[in-house]
Amino acid sequence: MFLRRIELQRDNISSYNQYPFSIPSIKNLDQLDLHNKVTFFVGENGSGKSTLLEAIADKCEFNTAGGGRNNFYEVDASESSLGDYIRLSWLPKVTNGFFLRAESFYNFATHIDTLGTGPYGGKSLHHQSHGEAFFSLFSNRFRGRGIYLLDEPEAALSPARQLAFLRILHDLVQEDDSQFIIATHSPILLGYPEAVILSFDNGEITEIEYEETDHFQLTKYFLQNREKFLKDILEEE
Incomplete structure (x- = not known):
């Protein structure tokens, strides 16, 4: 593990009435200790x-x-308004890594094309399907000891691809000593063994078990009671 702690620098915040400090989970954040590679x-x-x-x-x-650190391009509204107000504690600090932001992946792919570098599956990311492009990134760009920050990586991945991604994640964690922090809605990804799950619901950040997540409970209920579930939703007045 590399990133050990995230602290909100409260002394530098003048008001909690404006975004992003008005978000309850952020407003109530003091420090967040990380104690797992995933x-x-x-x-x-x-x-x-x-x-x-x-x-x-x-x-x-x-x-x-x-x-990553060497990808310089601009996208509207891509700046972080919270970044100036948090402190990260490392042991040791690493510079290798990547931030995947699913909603602006198209812009990253365009940036890579302008560089004319980076063999992502042997062809432009724009010449691959959305899911193929994501998987090319995982397979070719995620290398060595590093920290990987992924925002909804399941957005372009089929269930089968999500399972295949878990294998890539596992190899990077076990063999390359990498660390992952992943924001997700996927009950498949959340099932990764021994991962720590932090819930941002209910106005604070708390650790919960896999079976306690809405993602697990709702998916399980739907699969076990599909007809009743759909009838209740589609026929309610």
Whole structure:
């Protein structure tokens, strides 16, 4: 493990009434200790998980639109408003890594094309399907000891590809001593063994078990009661 602690520098915050400090999970954050090579951020949209992940990427000096330290390009609204207010504690500090931001991956692919470098599966990321491009990134760019910050990597991955991604993640963690922090809605990814799951719901960041996540409970209920579930939703007045 490399990143050990995230602290909110409260003395530098003038007001908690403005974004992102108005987000309950951020407002109530003092420090967050990380004690596992794989940490998942979960929570409803707007709960703050992507906001904090982006701030970590900013402090790592990764491009907050997606990329590593050496990917220089600009995307509207890609700056992190929280990055200036957190402190990261490392042991040891690493500079290798990557920030995947699913919503702006197209811009990263365009950036790579302008460089004319980077064999991502032997062809331009734009000449691959969305899922293939994601997987090419995982397979070719994620190398060696590093910290990898992923915001909803399942966005372009089929269930089978998500399982294959877990194998890549596992190899990087076990063989290359890498660290992952992943914001996700995927019950498949959340099932990675011995990972720490941090929930951003209920106004604070708390560690929960896999079976306690809404992702697991809702998916399990749906699969076991599909007809009743759909009838209740589609026929309610």
